[in-house]
Structure formats: C-alpha cells, structure tokens
Amino acid sequence: MTPPRPRNPRRILLAILSLSSGGAERVVSEMANWWAARGCEVAVLTFWGSESDHYRLDPKVKRLVLDFWRHPRTPLRSFMSRLQLPFRVREAVRTFDPDAVISFIDLINIIMVIALAGTGIPLIVSERIDPRHHAISRSRFLARRLCYRYASALVVQTGSVAEWAKAIMPASRIEVIPNFVRIPPEPRETADQRESEHPYILAVGRLNRQKGYDVLIRAFAAAKATQAGWHLVILGEGPERQEIEKLAADLNIGDAVKLPGVVEEPGQWLRKAQFFVLPSRYEGFPNALLEAMACGCAVIAADCPSGPAEIVQNEINGLLVPTEDVNALSKAILRLMQDHALRDRLAARAVRIKETFPQQSIMARWDALINRVVDKK
Numbered sequence: 318m319t320p321p322r323p324r325n326p327r328r329i330l331l332a333i334l335s336l337s338s339g340g341a342e343r344v345v346s347e348m349a350n351w352w353a354a355r356g357c358e359v360a361v362l363t364f365w366g367s368e369s370d371h372y373r374l375d376p377k378v379k380r381l382v383l384d385f386w387r388h389p390r391t392p393l394r395s396f397m398s399r400l401q402l403p404f405r406v407r408e409a410v411r412t413f414d415p416d417a418v419i420s421f422i423d424l425i426n427i428i429m430v431i432a433l434a435g436t437g438i439p440l441i442v443s444e445r446i447d448p449r450h451h452a453i454s455r456s457r458f459l460a461r462r463l464c465y466r467y468a469s470a471l472v473v474q475t476g477s478v479a480e481w482a483k484a485i486m487p488a489s490r491i492e493v494i495p496n497f498v499r500i501p502p503e504p505r506e507t508a509d510q511r512e513s514e515h516p517y518i519l520a521v522g523r524l525n526r527q528k529g530y531d532v533l534i535r536a537f538a539a540a541k542a543t544q545a546g547w548h549l550v551i552l553g554e555g556p557e558r559q560e561i562e563k564l565a566a567d568l569n570i571g572d573a574v575k576l577p578g579v580v581e582e583p584g585q586w587l588r589k590a591q592f593f594v595l596p597s598r599y600e601g602f603p604n605a606l607l608e609a610m611a612c613g614c615a616v617i618a619a620d621c622p623s624g625p626a627e628i629v630q631n632e633i634n635g636l637l638v639p640t641e642d643v644n645a646l647s648k649a650i651l652r653l654m655q656d657h658a659l660r661d662r663l664a665a666r667a668v669r670i671k672e673t674f675p676q677q678s679i680m681a682r683w684d685a686l687i688n689r690v691v692d693k694k
Contacts, residue, residue, distance in 0.1 A: 327687060328358040330381075330415040332406075332429055334422060335365035336372045338554070338579045339523065340604040341421045341445040344496060346372035348419075351680050353377040360413045362406070364425070371579065381409050406432035417469075417687045421445055423453060423461050430464035439469040439690040447623045449481050450599035451527070461485075469690040474602035475623040492686050495627070496602045497679035498611045498671045517548040517575075518650065519590035519614070521583050521605040522597070524555030524576070529596035529619060529641065531564055536596070536646035538568040542654060550575045550590070552583055587612040592653050592660055598640060600624040607674065610634065610667035615660040617649045628674075634666035 329352055333345045345361060353359045353375045360379040367382055374380060383405055385398070406428060410418060417439045420429040426442035433440050442465055453461070465471055466486045473479050474495050482491045518537065522528040530551060537549045551561070551574070558576060565574040580586065583605070587593065593609035595618040602624040609616050610628070616635040618625040619642075629635035636653070638645040653660050 327352070327417065327691070328360075328413070328415045329687065330360045330362060330410060330413055330418045332362040332418060332420040332425055334425055335363050336361070336367075336370040336374075337365070338371040340496075340601070343372055343499075343604060344445070345421055346374055347497075347499065347676075348680070348683065349378045350375040351676065360415065362409060364428075379413065381413065383409065402428065403432040407436065410438065411436065416691050417441065419443060419472075419683075419687075423448070423457060426468070427457065427460045427464045430467050434467065437694060439687075439694050441470045441472060441686065441690060442468040443472040444478065444482075444601070445474070446601040447475075447478055447599045449478070450622060469693065470686060472686070475627060477623050492682075494679060494682050494686070495624075495674055496604055496607060497676040498607045498674045499604065500611065500671065500676070515546060515548055516591045517550045517589075518542070519550050519552070519586055519593050519609070520596065521552045521586075521593075521609070522595075522603075523553050524551070524557045524561060526557065527598055527600075528553075528555075529598050529621075530557070530561050532619075532641055532643055532646060533594055533596040534561065534564050534568065534570070534574060535643045536650055537574070538570050539643060539647035540651040540654065542650065543570050543573040545654065547591075547654060548573045548575060550577065550586065552577060552580050552586060554578050583608065584612055587614055590614055592616065592664075594646070594650070595619060595625060596646060597621050597625075603628070607670060610670040613664045613668045615653055615663035616667060617646065617653065619646070628670065633663075634669065635663055 331345050331349055333342060336342050336346060349359045349361050360381055361374060362381040364383050364385045366384040385402060418429060419441045420426045421443045422445055429440055462485055470490050470492055471482055471486055472492045472494050473482055476493055479491050479493050520533060565571045587609055592615040595603055595606045597619055599621050606616060606618055606625060606628055618629050618635060618637055619640045620626050620637040621640040629637050631637040636649050638649050
C-alpha cells in the first residue's frame, strides 16, 4: 500500500557532513528519497563533496555541496573559512527556501543553528548516537548545550537519550523517532542454501573502538570457531583496521578473520551468513542490527546503550549479552554455532522486526513533526 503523502507537499532540506558509508548517511538518503517519491521538494546539503558519496539519491532530490573540509588550508585560511562557513550555509539554505530543515549529528547541528539564526526557518536537530557515551571536545559539548535550545525540535532515537536531552531543552520539543527497517532487496536464502564449506559469522560497521571488534575477535578466538572451519567477516572501514588485523594475527586466527571493507550491498553478505553479531560498546539505534534481522539472520547483540535492548528480545528474536564481556559473547557464539535449530528459530522471529519499525510508520512521525514545527512558525 502506498503511504499517504504529508498534509501538504513540503520543501524539506536535510543537512549532514557527507553521504559516505554510515548509518546516519544512509538514513538521510532514504528519507530524502522517500519524500521525493511522495511529491515533496527535497534537497540534501553536505559539507563534503560528492566524490565521497556511498549512497545514491533520487534524481528528484536536489544536491547542495559546500565541499568545506576537503582542501588543506593554512591556519589563517582555515580560521577565515570557519568564520565564513555559517554565512555560506545560510546562503545555500535560503536559496532553496525550505519549509523546514533537518540536520544530523552534533557538529552539523551546531553549525545549522548558528547559520539559521534569525531566518525564521524551522530547524530540527537530530542526535544519531548516544551522547552520554560518545566523547566530543569540551568546546563542542558546551556549544551543543547552548545551541540546541534554539532549535525548533530535537530528535533522539530512544527514551533513555530523551531523558538526557531534557537537561538541554524542554521535553515538549524533544521527539523520540527510531530508525526504520530497511527492506532487504532480496529474500533470504533457505537453510540448505546457507550451508557452505566455510560458514561465517558477520558483523557490519565502522572499524573503530565504539563498535567493539576487539571484543568480538577475542570471543571468536575463545569459541575455537576456526577449529570447526568457521570464519568471521567484518564489513566496514575505519581507523582501527591495523589494530584489528594485528589482534587477529596475535590470536592465531588471522586467516579466518576477513575484512572486505565497505561493500555496495551488505544484504548479499547477510543472506549467506550463519548469524550476525553486534559487539558495540554503545550505539544510537543500530541500522546494521535492524537490517540483519530483516534479512532473517539470527543475531547476537551486546546489551549496550542505547538501542539493542529496544530491538532484540533476548531468547525470542535474538540473544543479548553484557557489553564488553568476552566470555559471555564467546559462549553465545559457540551456542549458535552448535545449535542449528536455535539459529533457525531466532531467525524466523527476527524477520518480524520489519513489522515493528516499518518505514511508513516512522516517516509518518517525521511528517507529523515537520507539520508541527512549521505550524508553530
């Protein structure tokens, strides 16, 4: 069924650092494409050039590129460029003349608040990760607390983060909107098709400390998975690639740990994986976990703040383990490796996550919020 259009076709601008691979970037591209397909005029503003794009926009979406951080500058030119940035942003936004602007991630949120001050354009700022655990500089921390109160609304993804947000702005302007489930491009293969000569466990995400891949690799080694012919595949790229490779080599499992980098379509890997693991130290509302479940994967997730416990029901549609607990994660991995029936049972329930966070319902909540802030204008 085609979802209803917003009350009036809107002019909506979404602002983010880039459209490179990442959860927030994917959400922006899919939100823009959704609204464009329903008659809205949509623009996406990025601060990096289009050469860094990983996600594709509908041709009907207008692309505004500032390409601000790409070129190296002397300290003086860098200082002058930062002074000019709010004015460049303001000019780009006013040229498009949106009914509302939605910005993503703290740095861009702060820039957009400053740039749009006094324009009367409603601005919705959105936090995409748990700010209670995600470290930022002291100056940015203070700027966030000051600037957010001037936004029309703040969108967070979980109730626990909404409690944090109440220290920054009134509860009436805080909205909890989780990520929607991305519909897999193809159905998952059958159990027989999944069986292969080299079964593998899959993880997806940026290669950094937040994602907890050091915990996963230690747990994979402790489960002695390589002795049973299993591999571990981690999709993504990031600053800790060398550390991850070294840890795997030190644990004598280097040949069984594969790092293919960023791939065009993770769903192709999810459909062949025996199960999926999210070992993160903290999250926002993990897209990778949602997509794995939508693909029909059995999943193991660290019960980290915030998101996994609102997605996974332990022992029903997946397994939850304590955060940074190598022993607990190792036992869960070994359990799913050895119990094919359990994997199939969890996978059959996991796929129902599409009914819990459907795109139509989540986007209707965004539509309602936009209508509300525009009406208040």
